[in-house]
Every structure is written in structure tokens, then in C-alpha cells.
Amino acid sequence: MAEGLPTNDAAAGSGPAGAAQAGRKLREVRIYDTLREQVVPLRPLVPPRVGMFVCGLTPYKPSHIGHARSFVFFDVVARFLRYLGYRVFYLQNSTDIDDKIIRQANEEGTDTFHVSERNFQLYLRNMEALGVRSVNLYARCTDYVPEIISQVRGLVDRGFGYAVEGGDVYFEVARFPKFGALSKQRLEAVQAGSRIEVDPRKRSPEDFALWKGAKPGEPWWESPWGQGRPGWHIEDTAITVNVLGPRYDLHGGGAELKFPHHEAEIAQAESATGLSPLASIWMHAGLLNMRGEKMSKSLGNVIPLDETLRQHNPAVLRYFLLSGLYRSPLDYVGAPSLEEAGRSFETLASPYRRLRQLWQDLSHANDLARKGPGLDGAVAERARATEERMVAALAEDFQLREATRELFNWGKEVNTLLGRTEHYSGDALSVLLAPYQFADEVLGFFPLDRTSAGPPASSGAELGPMVEIVLAARQRARSRGDFAEADRLRDELTAAGVVIEDTPKGPKWRPKGS
RNA sequence: GCCGAGGUGGCAGAAUGGUUAAUGCGACGGACUGCAGAUCCGUUUCUUGGGGGUUCGAUUCCCUCCCUCGGCUCCA
Incomplete structure (x- = not known):
């Protein structure tokens, strides 16, 4: 889990983990037993x-x-x-x-x-x-x-x-x-x-x-x-x-x-x-x-x-290895397998990355408690339901793909919500983040906080000053309508391993593979 | 030979005895963008290896055939 993200219920002892200490009944997990040749509790x-x-x-x-x-x-x-x-x-x-x-x-x-x-x-x-x-x-x-x-x-x-x-x-x-x-x-x-x-x-x-x-x-x-x-x-x-x-x-x-x-x-x-x-x-x-x-x-x-x-990004390899039924053979055809997995993983991780960034922005601004737009109760309910379905899928002989599908669907919902506004309160963000935190804690989908495809790249810190200068030059070129120059500068940044995305609030960048 | 797993759309790969057979990748179109990317919306393709049977109804159960892969004392 990325540092500074909302604390998961389980880790705090008020969730399922706390159930055991309180002597309550643990959720039943069913697993295929090779000896008995059936799924057993x-x-x-x-x-x-x-x-x-x-x-x-x-x-x-x-x-x-x-x-x-x-x-x-x-x-x-x-x-x-x-x-x-x-x-x-x-x-x-x-x-x-x-x-x-x-x-x-x-x-x-x-x-x-x-x-x-x-x-x-x-x-x-x-x-x-x-x-x-x-x-x-x-x-x-x-x-x-x-x-x-x-x-x-x-x-x-x-x-x-x-x-x-x-x-x-x-x-x-x-x-x-x-x-x-x-x-x-x-x-x-x-x-x-x-x-x-x-x-x-x-x-x-x-x-x-x-x-x-x-x-x-x-x-x-x-x-x-x-x-x-x-x-x-x-x-x-x-x-x-x-x-x-x-x-x-x-x-x-x-x-x-x-x-x-x-x-x-x-x-x-x-x-x-x-x-x-x-x-x-x-x-x-x-x-x-x-x-x-x-x-x-x-x-x-x-x-x-x-x-x-x-x-390759270890997170992508992990995602690939967990992408099928665990009991069935998994076919690896070399780099293309991981490239396709990397594209899927990007789809999966991208909404999480956006949410995490928003959370960290609020956190750094010391503004987590602010009153931002809350969430529709139905959205919060869907977040809970998503997590519950992931738990249910894993509790029935570790249906990894089922669980992952839920996360894809959730990502679509998150993207849609973020398309409307990004000004959510800390509480709202933590609700939206919850399914990802489950995936991170249990599936380990975001190890070492590396959430995008591709091999390791230089860190943002060492690239930062250079990128900001080039980006400013590109913005000046854009504003005077010199798009050829603007695109040339973007190509150079891309070649340097920097991903540029223009947004309504101006260009954003991040090192490829971070 | 014996034991086991499997043959699903362009690719990867799920599911269930019964509404339009997931999800992801790809492709195409639209919105957005100076362009691109990201994102959203929509479209695209399988009747589920061949044959037979059970059933009101099977991809899902049974039989049979074909094919693929794994194990049979090295192997995660």
C-alpha cells in the first residue's frame, strides 16, 4: 500500500481481522483439495x-x-x-x-x-x-x-x-x-x-x-x-x-x-x-x-x-501470473504475453493512480478533512459490493480472474466519476480507494508502488527540473500556435521516458514506469 | 500403456442446465483535444472441437471420436 493512503479497516482491527480476536466466526473459505477431488471448506x-x-x-x-x-x-x-x-x-x-x-x-x-x-x-x-x-x-x-x-x-x-x-x-x-x-x-x-x-x-x-x-x-x-x-x-x-x-x-x-x-x-x-x-x-x-x-x-x-x-515491471509479471485459473496451465509466449498484460494492467492501475494522486495532493495540502463533494450513497454501496464480490470470488477456490474483473469494472466507475469532478473530500476518496486497497493487500497488484507498465525508469525527482523547463517551452509554443515545435518537444520528452498528458488543467507528466 | 487437464470470438481467457455466453487486449465509429494521449459512449466477433444421447431447454450432464498439453520416481 502506498504510504499515506487511507488506513484499511482490516489493518485497523475493526474489520475482518478484528473478528478473529473477538472470537467471532471467520468467513468460510472453500478450496479444491486434490486428494478428495472436490472443493471443500x-x-x-x-x-x-x-x-x-x-x-x-x-x-x-x-x-x-x-x-x-x-x-x-x-x-x-x-x-x-x-x-x-x-x-x-x-x-x-x-x-x-x-x-x-x-x-x-x-x-x-x-x-x-x-x-x-x-x-x-x-x-x-x-x-x-x-x-x-x-x-x-x-x-x-x-x-x-x-x-x-x-x-x-x-x-x-x-x-x-x-x-x-x-x-x-x-x-x-x-x-x-x-x-x-x-x-x-x-x-x-x-x-x-x-x-x-x-x-x-x-x-x-x-x-x-x-x-x-x-x-x-x-x-x-x-x-x-x-x-x-x-x-x-x-x-x-x-x-x-x-x-x-x-x-x-x-x-x-x-x-x-x-x-x-x-x-x-x-x-x-x-x-x-x-x-x-x-x-x-x-x-x-x-x-x-x-x-x-x-x-x-x-x-x-x-x-x-x-x-x-x-x-519488465514486476507488478505486470505478478498480474500476468495471477491472470488465469490457478489450477490450470498458464501459457507464456514470451515478451508479448507481458506486453499484453502490461496494457491490461495499465487499464487496471490508471484509475487507482489518479485516486492516489488526488489523495496525496489533499494530504500534502493538509486538507483531507475538508468538505469536498461527497459521494452518492449508491456509489459507496457499489464500492462495498465490489469488494464483497472480490472476497466472495477468492473465498470460492481463489477465482482470481473473477476478482480482477470486479476491479476492472470498478475502475470504469472511478474514471467516470473523476471525469465529472476531481474535487472529492478525503472521505469520498477513501471510499473510492477501498477496492484498490483490498486488491493491493490481498492480490498484491501494486507492489513497490509501481503502478504502470514498462521497465524501471528514472525517478521523477531527477527528471523534474528538466521536464518542467521543456514543458514550459512547449506551452509557449502551443500558445503561439507553433504546434510543430510543441510536438517536437513532446517527442523529446517521450524519448526521455516522460509521459505527457494534456488535461483541461494544463499538461501533466510522469516518468514512464512509475 | 496408465493417470490427469483441456479444446469457447482476431488474440488472451471466464461462466452457467434456461433472459442479449464475462472481463481484458485489439479493431472501428463518436465525444473531448490544435494534434496525440488518457477518459467516456457506442459498434465489431464466438451458438462454445466432430458426432450421438438425456432434457421442455446443454456450452454446462452422459457416450463416442478427433486433437492438444501435463504426470508416470530431476522439476514450482
């Missing part, structure tokens, strides 16, 4: 708390825009639940030790910590640029090795895991009949489709590694099975059981993780704790595709997130 184990875990990334390389889609979406999930008054603890892990990181470190001639930490820090910066700020704890796998070993040992003790020669420990899938329930896969079918050479030490091909014995030159930790490191799946359950408990409310991740990763999580955690279900609701975000195909290194179509954020 979120019923927190310990209301109003919501434990939420989302599978994070393996930072062996800089993250790409596909990652951004999931993490931006789950950011909205956490923001929305908090807006409603749920007290969300959002946990995300980072797989900072695994085969790919080891390989990358060897290629670079450095160690795994450097590789994972460098990419993880870059990821955090990228997430910050995208306005993702709802995660309470990023848990690194290597910080939880004792918990991991303890959980593996527990599984071995209870007969779910078995150690083999070489220091590997496997989970015996045959001991967990529900394996496959989440992805609706049957084991026989899975075995038939296996692409991986079966390790002869495993009792069954579908058994997966809980712990891997260290090979020469690899990082290792001491364990009851010798020197080794965690298998891929175990860190998530070791971390969540310790941080969120044996059961929690929401588990999120990309759709491709359903099988085998999330199946393995269920098998591990429920076998280790004896409690079920591990997560009350399993959410899966649709993947981001490149021109209809998955994004993968072998196809050579991975778009680095960092590069994209340097070339």
Missing part, C-alpha cells in the same frame, strides 16, 4: 490458526518464471486468509542439498553451500520484487538434518524403512497401501512406466530413498547408517512435523509434485506419526507452459526470473 485444526506448507525450490540454478507462478499464487492464498482474520503460519522449505546441487558445485569447483545459498538469496530478492512477502519461515534442509535422521530412524524402527548395503535407507511402499491416492496412480501402472533403472538393492522398484549413503567427495552427515545425506522427500516431512506438527491445514506445491513427491510425503509422515491426514487440503498450482509446452532445460525454454524482472 477449509476447517482449521486450531482456528483461527492455519498451518500452511508449500514445497519450495531446489536452488541449484537461478529460479525461473514457472517458480514465480506458484509462489506468487500461494502468496495470495496466505494474504487472503490473513485478510479474513486467519492467523496463517506459512512455511516453505529450501532443498539446499541434493544431487543437482552437488553436480552444480562440482562444475563450478565450489561447495554446495555456496551454490544453494547464492541461488536462494537471488530467489528471495526476486520474490521481494514480486511482492511475495507472506512466508513466515524459509526452512533449509541442511538446518534440519538431526530431525531428518530422527524421522528416518523412526520409520526404520517401525518397519516402514529399511537400510541396505552402501548406507542407503529406503521406504517400503508396500507397507503403505494408500500410496498413490493423491495422484490417483496405481502402483502397477507406475512400475510399468518407470523411466529409472531399478536399484537391485531395493525390495521393490517403487521404494524411494529416505537417506542416501555418501559417495566419495560428496557432502555428508553422520547417521546410524554411516555417512550420508537426506533423500529428497524426507526433508519436507521432517520439517513440517517439527514446525507445524504431525497434521496441518494446507499443503501447496506445483502440480508436477503430486507424484511421487507428495505421495512420499504422505507415506512418510503418516507412517512416522500414525496420524492422518497429513494435510487437510492439498492445493496444486497449475504449471506455467512456454507456448504450450512445459518449461524445461532440455527444451531450452527456461526463462530466468531475474532477467524477466529486470526487463
Whole structure:
């Protein structure tokens, strides 16, 4: 939210957030659960708390825009639940030790910590640029090795895991009949489709590694099975059981993780704790595709997130990533996708920008309390209704597009009102701003206060004096009818990244991309 | 092969067993402007992959065929 804007009710404790403290019933949110294959109400184990875990990334390389889609979406999930008054603890892990990181470190001639930490820090910066700020704890796998070993040992003790020669420990899938329930896969079918050479030490091909014995030159930790490191799946359950408990409310991740990763999580955690279900609701975000195909290194179509954020307004990327149904694939065709999104975003943000400017003008003039024209009661009612419809859309399995549509419609109304007069009172402006503030708080549509399309531009402060001089010259040219000169000066300002708009009250300007 | 998602206007992309099938982008016309931009108003285009069925009525439910994409132990 831009500094100096009217305070949102929720933040002030008199709105929905205050409801929880007052012990009132929280608004019900319905979410599609992959396991049950239907939209179900979120019923927190310990209301109003919501434990939420989302599978994070393996930072062996800089993250790409596909990652951004999931993490931006789950950011909205956490923001929305908090807006409603749920007290969300959002946990995300980072797989900072695994085969790919080891390989990358060897290629670079450095160690795994450097590789994972460098990419993880870059990821955090990228997430910050995208306005993702709802995660309470990023848990690194290597910080939880004792918990991991303890959980593996527990599984071995209870007969779910078995150690083999070489220091590997496997989970015996045959001991967990529900394996496959989440992805609706049957084991026989899975075995038939296996692409991986079966390790002869495993009792069954579908058994997966809980712990891997260290090979020469690899990082290792001491364990009851010798020197080794965690298998891929175990860190998530070791971390969540310790941080969120044996059961929690929401588990999120990309759709491709359903099988085998999330199946393995269920098998591990429920076998280790004896409690079920591990997560009350399993959410899966649709993947981001490149021109209809998955994004993968072998196809050579991975778009680095960092590069994209340097070339485009992060707000536009965020808007684009949130523009479809979260469970469906989203197709990215490169820059044209973001250019179109940028035009849409401009339509969306422009009325907000106008309102915010008016508010700030009043604020600077210390005149917020003045008696300006108020608002028609019907307008105020429509503002409330707009916000309510946005809430309702999100409360029914996060229908982002529905919510956004409301904001477009609201923008049209705002533009019409501002076309009649701009002299509204502070109260009236805050009513008009409310739907935008909701969108900012929950959808994060206006991160870092950047509300127009395009790459970052120079700041208004450093351009200001030059622009004012040129603009004055252009006005003189216009008043003497020398429109050729006036247009030339406008072209120069445009080339310098300044957007000029003539209004009845004289020309206005702003840096492109601000 | 098995599991899953999907085929809607020029493009992106929603929705519902039943008034004119959202919204955005684009295009065209009008208002405004010296011009442009922004904004407003209006217009433009889909009968919802093919076929069959259920129904008073289906884009929405069922069957079938065609096509696309994803998962099947690296992957947000």
C-alpha cells in the first residue's frame, strides 16, 4: 500500500481481522483439495490458526518464471486468509542439498553451500520484487538434518524403512497401501512406466530413498547408517512435523509434485506419526507452459526470473501470473504475453493512480478533512459490493480472474466519476480507494508502488527540473500556435521516458514506469 | 500403456442446465483535444472441437471420436 493512503479497516482491527480476536466466526473459505477431488471448506485444526506448507525450490540454478507462478499464487492464498482474520503460519522449505546441487558445485569447483545459498538469496530478492512477502519461515534442509535422521530412524524402527548395503535407507511402499491416492496412480501402472533403472538393492522398484549413503567427495552427515545425506522427500516431512506438527491445514506445491513427491510425503509422515491426514487440503498450482509446452532445460525454454524482472515491471509479471485459473496451465509466449498484460494492467492501475494522486495532493495540502463533494450513497454501496464480490470470488477456490474483473469494472466507475469532478473530500476518496486497497493487500497488484507498465525508469525527482523547463517551452509554443515545435518537444520528452498528458488543467507528466 | 487437464470470438481467457455466453487486449465509429494521449459512449466477433444421447431447454450432464498439453520416481 502506498504510504499515506487511507488506513484499511482490516489493518485497523475493526474489520475482518478484528473478528478473529473477538472470537467471532471467520468467513468460510472453500478450496479444491486434490486428494478428495472436490472443493471443500477449509476447517482449521486450531482456528483461527492455519498451518500452511508449500514445497519450495531446489536452488541449484537461478529460479525461473514457472517458480514465480506458484509462489506468487500461494502468496495470495496466505494474504487472503490473513485478510479474513486467519492467523496463517506459512512455511516453505529450501532443498539446499541434493544431487543437482552437488553436480552444480562440482562444475563450478565450489561447495554446495555456496551454490544453494547464492541461488536462494537471488530467489528471495526476486520474490521481494514480486511482492511475495507472506512466508513466515524459509526452512533449509541442511538446518534440519538431526530431525531428518530422527524421522528416518523412526520409520526404520517401525518397519516402514529399511537400510541396505552402501548406507542407503529406503521406504517400503508396500507397507503403505494408500500410496498413490493423491495422484490417483496405481502402483502397477507406475512400475510399468518407470523411466529409472531399478536399484537391485531395493525390495521393490517403487521404494524411494529416505537417506542416501555418501559417495566419495560428496557432502555428508553422520547417521546410524554411516555417512550420508537426506533423500529428497524426507526433508519436507521432517520439517513440517517439527514446525507445524504431525497434521496441518494446507499443503501447496506445483502440480508436477503430486507424484511421487507428495505421495512420499504422505507415506512418510503418516507412517512416522500414525496420524492422518497429513494435510487437510492439498492445493496444486497449475504449471506455467512456454507456448504450450512445459518449461524445461532440455527444451531450452527456461526463462530466468531475474532477467524477466529486470526487463519488465514486476507488478505486470505478478498480474500476468495471477491472470488465469490457478489450477490450470498458464501459457507464456514470451515478451508479448507481458506486453499484453502490461496494457491490461495499465487499464487496471490508471484509475487507482489518479485516486492516489488526488489523495496525496489533499494530504500534502493538509486538507483531507475538508468538505469536498461527497459521494452518492449508491456509489459507496457499489464500492462495498465490489469488494464483497472480490472476497466472495477468492473465498470460492481463489477465482482470481473473477476478482480482477470486479476491479476492472470498478475502475470504469472511478474514471467516470473523476471525469465529472476531481474535487472529492478525503472521505469520498477513501471510499473510492477501498477496492484498490483490498486488491493491493490481498492480490498484491501494486507492489513497490509501481503502478504502470514498462521497465524501471528514472525517478521523477531527477527528471523534474528538466521536464518542467521543456514543458514550459512547449506551452509557449502551443500558445503561439507553433504546434510543430510543441510536438517536437513532446517527442523529446517521450524519448526521455516522460509521459505527457494534456488535461483541461494544463499538461501533466510522469516518468514512464512509475 | 496408465493417470490427469483441456479444446469457447482476431488474440488472451471466464461462466452457467434456461433472459442479449464475462472481463481484458485489439479493431472501428463518436465525444473531448490544435494534434496525440488518457477518459467516456457506442459498434465489431464466438451458438462454445466432430458426432450421438438425456432434457421442455446443454456450452454446462452422459457416450463416442478427433486433437492438444501435463504426470508416470530431476522439476514450482
